[in-house]
Amino acid sequence: IKAICGQMAILIKNLKLTNEIKIENKKRSNTERELALFLETAVDLVGVIDEDGYFKKANSKWSEVLGWTEEELININLKNLLHPEDMKKVLPVKDFKKGSKFRKNVKYRYLNKNGKYIWLHIGSKYVEEENHFLVTGRDITKEMYVEEQTKKLEKAIEIESMKNEFFSNISHEFKTPLNIILGSMQLLNQSIYKNSITTEKLINHISTIKQNSYRLLRLVNNLIDISKIETGYYELQLSNNNIVNIIEDITLSVVNYVECKNINLIFDTDTECEILACDPDKIERVMLNLLSNAIKYTGEYGEIIVSLKSDGKKVIVSVKDNGTGIPKDKIGIIFDRFGQVNDALIKRREGSGIGLSLVKSLVEMHGGSIRVESELNIGSEFIFEIPVSLIEDEEVTILDKNLRDSQIEKCNIEFSDIYNI
Incomplete structure (x- = not known):
C-alpha cells in the first residue's frame, strides 16, 4: 500500500507539473501572439536586433519605410544601410554593457531600397540577458526636409539682408569720393573763371581728386577680383x-x-x-x-x-x-x-x-x-x-x-x- 501510494503521489505531482507547464506555455504563446500583433500593428518602427546588427524580429513598418521585404531585412546588416557620416553616432556594444542600457532620440540616415536616404528617429535598449537590442524608430524624413528648407529660407533671408546692406554701403562708397571729385572740379572751374587760381590751390585740389580716384580704384579692383574669384577666372602667378x-x-x-x-x-x-x-x-x-x-x-x-x-x-x-x-x-x-x-x-x-x-x-x-x-x-x-x-x-x-x-x-x-x- 505504501509503495502504491508513493507511485500515485509521483503521478499526481507529474500531472500537476504538466498542467502548470501547459498553462505557462499557453500564457507564453498568448504573450508571443500579443507581441507579434503589437509589432505588426505598431504605428512606429519596432524590432529586435542582435549585437552584430541583424534583425531577429521586425514589424512590417520597417518594410514600408525601407522598401525591403521582411525576409530581405533579416539577411541585411542594418549597419550597412547607415549613412557613412552617421557611423560615428553608433556606440559599440561594450559601451551599452558597461554604461547606460538605454539610448533614445538619435537621428540616423538609412538607405532605402530605391537608393535614397531617409531620416529615422531611433531609440534602443540593450537586453543583456538576451544579448540583443530592442529598437524603436520613427520616420522623420519629412520633418527633416521641412527643417532643412526652413534653415535655407532663413539663410537666404539673412544673405539677402546682408546683400542689401552691402549694396547700400557700396553706393555710399562710390558716391562719397565722386562727390568730392566733382566738388573739387567745381572749385577749380570757379577759380579759373574768376582768374583767382593759385599754385597752392591747384595742388590741393589735384591731391584731393587723386586721393578719391584712388579710393574708387581700390573699390573697383576689389569688386572685380571678388567677381573673378566667384566665377573661377582668378588665377595665381606662382x-x-x-x-x-x-x-x-x-x-x-x-x-x-x-x-x-x-x-x-x-x-x-x-x-x-x-x-x-x-x-x-x-x-x-x-x-x-x-x-x-x-x-x-x-x-x-x-x-x-x-x-x-x-x-x-x-x-x-x-x-x-x-x-x-x-x-x-x-x-x-x-x-x-x-x-x-x-x-x-x-x-x-x-x-x-x-x-x-x-x-x-x-x-x-x-x-x-x-x-x-x-x-x-x-x-x-x-x-x-x-x-x-x-x-x-x-x-x-x-x-x-x-x-x-x-x-x-x-x-x-x-x-x-x-x-x-
Whole structure:
C-alpha cells in the first residue's frame, strides 16, 4: 500500500507539473501572439536586433519605410544601410554593457531600397540577458526636409539682408569720393573763371581728386577680383620666392603712413629666409589689407606688430594691433562676402565689407588659412598660414627695384580712405 501510494503521489505531482507547464506555455504563446500583433500593428518602427546588427524580429513598418521585404531585412546588416557620416553616432556594444542600457532620440540616415536616404528617429535598449537590442524608430524624413528648407529660407533671408546692406554701403562708397571729385572740379572751374587760381590751390585740389580716384580704384579692383574669384577666372602667378623678404618689404613700405599717426610698427621674424611658391603680388595685397585695417582701428601712439614664423612645413604670419578690437558676435562674419563690423564706435571708418573676404580667398588659393583673435578695446590679431611648397625647376625670384617702387603706388591705393595723399 505504501509503495502504491508513493507511485500515485509521483503521478499526481507529474500531472500537476504538466498542467502548470501547459498553462505557462499557453500564457507564453498568448504573450508571443500579443507581441507579434503589437509589432505588426505598431504605428512606429519596432524590432529586435542582435549585437552584430541583424534583425531577429521586425514589424512590417520597417518594410514600408525601407522598401525591403521582411525576409530581405533579416539577411541585411542594418549597419550597412547607415549613412557613412552617421557611423560615428553608433556606440559599440561594450559601451551599452558597461554604461547606460538605454539610448533614445538619435537621428540616423538609412538607405532605402530605391537608393535614397531617409531620416529615422531611433531609440534602443540593450537586453543583456538576451544579448540583443530592442529598437524603436520613427520616420522623420519629412520633418527633416521641412527643417532643412526652413534653415535655407532663413539663410537666404539673412544673405539677402546682408546683400542689401552691402549694396547700400557700396553706393555710399562710390558716391562719397565722386562727390568730392566733382566738388573739387567745381572749385577749380570757379577759380579759373574768376582768374583767382593759385599754385597752392591747384595742388590741393589735384591731391584731393587723386586721393578719391584712388579710393574708387581700390573699390573697383576689389569688386572685380571678388567677381573673378566667384566665377573661377582668378588665377595665381606662382613662383618661388623668399616669403620673409616679401612680408618685410611690404611692412617697411607703410612706415611713413604709421608715423603720421605716431604708431609704433614692429617687424619680427624667426628666420631670414624661407623659400616657397606664392604669388608676390597677391601676398602684398593680403598684407596691405591687413595693415590698413590695423592702422584704421589703432589710435595715436598705438602699436602694430607683424611677426613671421616657420616650422619648415608652413609659414605663419601675424598682424597684431592694440586698437579698438572686434565684438565677439561679429568675429564670425568678418570674412564673409557681405560681412561688416557695424559697431557704432567704428562706423565712421568702415568700408565696403569685401576686403577681408578677398584676403581670405587669396590666402586659401595659396592652400592656406586665416583666422582672427580679438577682444573689444584690447586689440585684434589676424593670423594666416601658408604651406611651404616649391615649383620644380623654378629659380627663386628676387624682388627688384621696380617692384619695390610699385609698392608705394599700391600703398597709396590701399590707404586712400585713411590718409590725404
